Amino acid sequence: MANALVGTSVPLVPCPMGTENLLAKELGISAQPRALVETLRRRQVVKCDVGRVNDRNFLLIIGVGFDGEVVRRLAAVRTGHISHLSYFWPIWRTFWEHSFPRLKIIADGEPIFDDLGLAFIGNISRYAVGLRICRDALYDDGLFDLVVFRCTARPRLVWHAAWTLLRMHPLKGDVIYRQFRTLRVEAAGAVPTQVDGDPGPDTPLDIEVLPRRINLLVPVERKPAFWPWKGLPV
Numbered sequence: 001m002a003n004a005l006v007g008t009s010v011p012l013v014p015c016p017m018g019t020e021n022l023l024a025k026e027l028g029i030s031a032q033p034r035a036l037v038e039t040l041r042r043r044q045v046v047k048c049d050v051g052r053v054n055d056r057n058f059l060l061i062i063g064v065g066f067d068g069e070v071v072r073r074l075a076a077v078r079t080g081h082i083s084h085l086s087y088f089w090p091i092w093r094t095f096w097e098h099s100f101p102r103l104k105i106i107a108d109g110e111p112i113f114d115d116l117g118l119a120f121i122g123n124i125s126r127y128a129v130g131l132r133i134c135r136d137a138l139y140d141d142g143l144f145d146l147v148v149f150r151c152t153a154r155p156r157l158v159w160h161a162a163w164t165l166l167r168m169h170p171l172k173g174d175v176i177y178r179q180f181r182t183l184r185v186e187a188a189g190a191v192p193t194q195v196d197g198d199p200g201p202d203t204p205l206d207i208e209v210l211p212r213r214i215n216l217l218v219p220v221e222r223k224p225a226f227w228p229w230k231g232l233p234v
């Protein structure tokens, strides 16, 4: 749906339906019918960056490695609507069976990572279950946020997860957090990815930002964003 609207002036209204509607939450859109009607009536439009990954558009987030394997496992067994609980077994099995791939990452032409781990590329700060992996991401700044967790073994993944829950992961030495316009992700083998929650292409990935390429309708009155970490040295 969003694909058809990229590059046009027709605005999209992200409604908070389904398991997680990260974009609606990011934009402060309510599921209340009255609030939705008000949003449609007042026609406040914001422009949102769109991503291209290997010639496919995306709006929210890409996960490379661990995350991609979880979503692929879920997609292989799902038969209809899913809930948070649907992720339990895919995460559990991936946790015990995943071997962290060596990723080679080039951001804006600069090699920045060549090691074992997992990576996320985000247009918005939100991820599932309240996590803010790409915590400083803004959807209209013409940049995407990249988070790379250096990781060779399960205990380190748990450690990364704990720091991410606290939204303090960019402060760690074995986490790369930066913004980019173009990105290439290579690996020796085919590493799975997820793109906006669905199975994505295997590596290699070529990702670019299409700045402010889609219009979104948002509520006129929105709750101000609360960023408890703003002001911390990052």
Ligand SMILES: [Mg+2]
Binding pocket: 049, 122, 123, 137, 138, 139, 140, 141, 142, 143, 144, 145
């Ligand atoms: Mg951005």
